[in-house]
Amino acid sequence: MKQTRSLFRRFIKGKFLVIFFPPIVLLFFSAFVGVAINEKDLNIHTLNQFYVTLLIFGFIIVSFVVISWLFFLGLRKRLARLQEVMSFSPHNHSFPKPVPVQSDRMDEIDQLGSSFNWMIQQLEDSRKREHEEELLRHRLIANLSHDLRTPLTILRGHITRLNKEPMSLEGHNSLTEMNHTITRVGDLMDDLLSYTLLTSGKHPFHPTSTDIGRLVRASVAAWYPVFEEQEIQLDVDLPTEQTFYWEADPKWMTRVLDNLFQNIVRHAAEGKYANIVVDVAKEQIIVADRGPGMDNSPYERGAGIGLSTSNYMLKKMNLKADFTSNEHGTRVTIGRA
Numbered sequence: 001m002k003q004t005r006s007l008f009r010r011f012i013k014g015k016f017l018v019i020f021f022p023p024i025v026l027l028f029f030s031a032f033v034g035v036a037i038n039e040k041d042l043n044i045h046t047l048n049q050f051y052v053t054l055l056i057f058g059f060i061i062v063s064f065v066v067i068s069w070l071f072f073l074g075l076r077k078r079l080a081r082l083q084e085v086m087s088f089s090p091h092n093h094s095f096p097k098p099v100p101v102q103s104d105r106m107d108e109i110d111q112l113g114s115s116f117n118w119m120i121q122q123l124e125d126s127r128k129r130e131h132e133e134e135l136l137r138h139r140l141i142a143n144l145s146h147d148l149r150t151p152l153t154i155l156r157g158h159i160t161r162l163n164k165e166p167m168s169l170e171g172h173n174s175l176t177e178m179n180h181t182i183t184r185v186g187d188l189m190d191d192l193l194s195y196t197l198l199t200s201g202k203h204p205f206h207p208t209s210t211d212i213g214r215l216v217r218a219s220v221a222a223w224y225p226v227f228e229e230q231e232i233q234l235d236v237d238l239p240t241e242q243t244f245y246w247e248a249d250p251k252w253m254t255r256v257l258d259n260l261f262q263n264i265v266r267h268a269a270e271g272k273y274a275n276i277v278v279d280v281a282k283e284q285i286i287v288a289d290r291g292p293g294m295d296n297s298p299y300e301r302g303a304g305i306g307l308s309t310s311n312y313m314l315k316k317m318n319l320k321a322d323f324t325s326n327e328h329g330t331r332v333t334i335g336r337a
Helices: 007-032 039-086 108-163 169-199 212-229 250-267 300-316
Strands: 208-211 233-237 245-248 273-279 284-289 319-326 329-336
Touching: 039 108, 108 169, 169 300, 208 212, 208 250, 212 233, 212 245, 212 250, 212 273, 245 250, 250 284, 250 300, 300 319
Parallel strands: 233 273
Antiparallel strands: 208 245, 273 284, 284 329, 319 329
């Protein structure tokens, strides 16, 4: 490892001693070389020596101030360059460039720059490993989602065949529950695959000025037969004359609403109630139910992937969803972030 040098020692050796060495030589020369012949010359010599000494001390003070100012000005410039490199914006999604280091001197500032360069290298290596692991995880999930469809399809075929065979009511109920479980596993796989493709940038994102009132009305109209089939009482407040606009992707917003409505059908159908409101004054979308709540739902883990997908979409559109859930139901409020 290269020997480091102290800034203070460099200042003493390189600059500070230069100030005092010439005056000391002049004082020594004037004290021992200058010889007076008579008393008149002695008085003149003494007076000249006093002015010379005063001039030398003045020169020392002025030189010390000037050289110290130049030294610390250069030190400040080096620190300012280091600060400029370190103060980068996180919105650039890139690390700052390494700091140039002079290995021939390696003082305290160069040591700091070297440590900063090492930190940048470690962060870049960490980001590279994280990116490779993320690609591997996405590829694994995509392959797993496709590979599991074949055995699920085979299981569903056997269940359909068994339903045609004579058996007890309890056996038919078991087959129905198995068929429902297979459907739920398939939905979870679809949600997982969709989330993987979304986070890897495979789903296009095209934000535009979107009429939120109109979009919510269209989504509710599409889901109305499903709510009616599940005997869910639908309480809506969707103004037709007033609306508001968000800079959002209409397809992504429809996907978010579909996920919320699907969760009501899957996990809160026993409450037999759904409330959907478009609050124009507050620019909010409110979706509520009277189900058992997210903590008490038997399918709470399954709903997590869909909610993660919705939260990711909303974040990309500069929106957010606030969840309020208890044993009396769940309320979701979508608004600006």
